[in-house]
Amino acid sequence: MKASFNIHDPGKPAMLIYLVGFIFFGLPSLIGYGAIPLANFTAEALCVTGLALMLALAGLEASRNRKAPRELAVAIGAFALLAAAAVAQFFGLRQVQPDVSLVLLAYLFCAGLAVWVGWAVASGNYAEQWFAAAALGLVVAGVLAAFASIAQYFEVDARILLISPVSEAGRTFGFIRQPNHQGTFLNLGLIGLLVLQLRGAIKGWLWIVLSAILVFGIATTGSRTAILQIAFVSLSAAWFCRRNWRGMVRALWPLFLIALVWLALFLVSKSGGAEFYGAQKLGQTTSEGIGMRSAAWHETINMIAHHPLVGWGSMRYPAAFFLEGAGITVGVGMSHSHNLPLQLAVDFGLPLAIIFLSMLAFVVWRVRKRFATPHGFFAFVYLGCLLIHSFFEFPLWYAYFLLPTCWVLGSLTGNPAAQAADGVPDPTEHKSRYGFTVRATAACLIGALTLGVAMSMNRDYYSLTPVYAPGLASTQPERFRDAERVFWFRRFADFPKLQIEAVTPANADAYLRRAATIGCVMSEAWFQTGTVLALAQMGRVDEAKWILYIIHRMSNGKTEYYKKGVAASTLPAAAQLAAYLENPVPVPKATRTFEQTCYPPSMIN
Structure with a gap:
């Protein structure tokens, strides 16, 4: 050499x-x-x-x-x-x-x-x-x-x-x-x-x-x-x-x-x-x-x-x-x-x-x-x-x-x-x-x-990525318009759309399935207001509370955005969730929807 x-x-x-x-x-x-x-x-x-x-x-x-x-x-x-x-x-x-x-x-x-x-x-x-x-x-x-x-x-x-x-x-x-x-x-x-x-x-x-x-x-x-x-x-x-x-x-x-x-x-x-x-x-x-x-x-x-x-x-x-x-x-x-x-x-x-x-x-x-x-x-x-x-x-x-x-x-x-x-x-x-x-x-x-x-x-x-990043100069609607214009990553524009899609009794089940599927590889889908509301709409209030508790801990108590989402909803459990957000005490871990979507039962049990 x-x-x-x-x-x-x-x-x-x-x-x-x-x-x-x-x-x-x-x-x-x-x-x-x-x-x-x-x-x-x-x-x-x-x-x-x-x-x-x-x-x-x-x-x-x-x-x-x-x-x-x-x-x-x-x-x-x-x-x-x-x-x-x-x-x-x-x-x-x-x-x-x-x-x-x-x-x-x-x-x-x-x-x-x-x-x-x-x-x-x-x-x-x-x-x-x-x-x-x-x-x-x-x-x-x-x-x-x-x-x-x-x-x-x-x-x-x-x-x-x-x-x-x-x-x-x-x-x-x-x-x-x-x-x-x-x-x-x-x-x-x-x-x-x-x-x-x-x-x-x-x-x-x-x-x-x-x-x-x-x-x-x-x-x-x-x-x-x-x-x-x-x-x-x-x-x-x-x-x-x-x-x-x-x-x-x-x-x-x-x-x-x-x-x-x-x-x-x-x-x-x-x-x-x-x-x-x-x-x-x-x-x-x-x-x-x-x-x-x-x-x-x-x-x-x-x-x-x-x-x-x-x-x-x-x-x-x-x-x-x-x-x-x-x-x-x-x-x-x-x-x-x-x-x-x-x-x-x-x-x-x-x-x-x-x-x-x-x-x-x-x-x-x-x-x-x-x-x-x-x-x-x-x-x-x-x-x-x-x-x-x-x-x-x-x-x-x-x-x-x-x-x-x-x-x-x-x-x-x-x-x-x-x-x-x-x-x-x-x-x-x-x-x-x-x-x-x-x-x-x-x-x-x-x-x-x-x-x-x-x-x-x-x-x-x-x-596309600024859609996920709060606090930027552009407004959220402007960022969503940018996401709609992307050529290579239209598929990923579907995730931020979940953040602005209204959850209703008619679409709650489909919304939750989409959020859970994305959540298997992108956990941000789980930490959004729509997911919490969809869980509550489907009667899974314990899972909604579990996510809210995690959010409360990760944000140092800054849950105003979620309070507004719950207050604006017509959920039967809205009062229960609103009361929990005022006093988010520890709750038992509840992740059934996530487990059923992402992992076979043999791995979880």
Whole structure:
């Protein structure tokens, strides 16, 4: 293996690889947040499928080293194991929305494909160019995202940079609505920049300028997870350069800079300057520790304890969360556990989660000696950042995290095959150039088309999601008109319509069936006035009271909206519910409608 990434190869295959690398590693992170199967799975399924197809086309290289190692088989087998469990759940659990399960299977297939392609390109003729392309793609995307975050911090109109229409999207950080995701994107960009700098591919002054931009962008997110990641990256790089004091200084520069920038932004916010989200997170840390996450983890552990062997079912966390009454303790509704290992256990059961994680740990342990190489170091810090993210979020159902992570994992199992053991160049290299050029060109077109359509989807999605977000400048009727105009997500516009649909004796049963079906994967459908009224209309007053009690606890007693809804209704039980809302004392848990809709009786009893 060469000592540094070769980014100067002028050949056409190398240039195409850089283009594919940018589309695959860079552009997806700029599409924006909102890409989970539970809400935006149409766009996410397209991204996963399109990017995986692009990756597979460009990754099929001729190579003399075609024997797959055991580590590769174990890594792919881990995702195949999850796929088999998902199929078993499909037939064993009541599937009110089977398309969600199909998307999950597509995800797992593409994840295994990305692992295989990572091995293929690391064992092929252009391994150096592929790793350089990955690093360059992360750097370009990271710098663009950092500029977007910085512009927002200084309240500069940056619509020319922002792919996501942030003016309609509520809380935003650069291209996304989640600071931890944005912080991770920027840290991955810092990794690419650091690796290129340590291997001499960029000048020292450019390293200082670009790293300062990335670090400032990381600081503006206020993400505590991002701080942990930048410390991990810098300290790992310092260890990698431990025999070169200049390299150690350059590696520790981002850690020193983040401390300086964070302190400066904090002091500015305290003196009446620009608002700094990190100040809020600091206050939360000192008063609450990890806050709602620790409560959610505790409740998730309780969920796992109730179904330890087979779990509650993939994509069913919101259902389990409601069914267990976890919102009373946590204080908010949760769509996932904010911890990947716990999520795997609650979805698939504790034994399978342990086996899956052990298989991946086995792969990493078997290839640990490669971490001392430039390619291995890139993989080590990349996977380390995602591992840190995984303990505070649930990132692997996002195309921009899932597929690159699997590619990096697979690349650890490969060996360069551009030269034979005797040092003679691989005779298949020149023969494969024409075929690779055709495939790589097709891959670029597929990737560009995928991301172009995804950007269109993203705008539709951001026209829809504000319907769920109170307190925005637009009125609710305006947001519903926006939802009606969306092209890709008309199906999801049906959920917010439930919020304004009047519940009558004639439609109460149908309304409740729709709300319950949606509630199996989107618990917000359960916490709305119409659901409470429909339950009461159907004579299930105990269930209506149970939901009102959860709402009372989660809102700190702010139930005026529900009081108005009950007062305006003609329910026979209206007086009873109104009296309860005046004094919402604890009531026994009642979830019969939910159980009957989402789970077979054998699982609940």
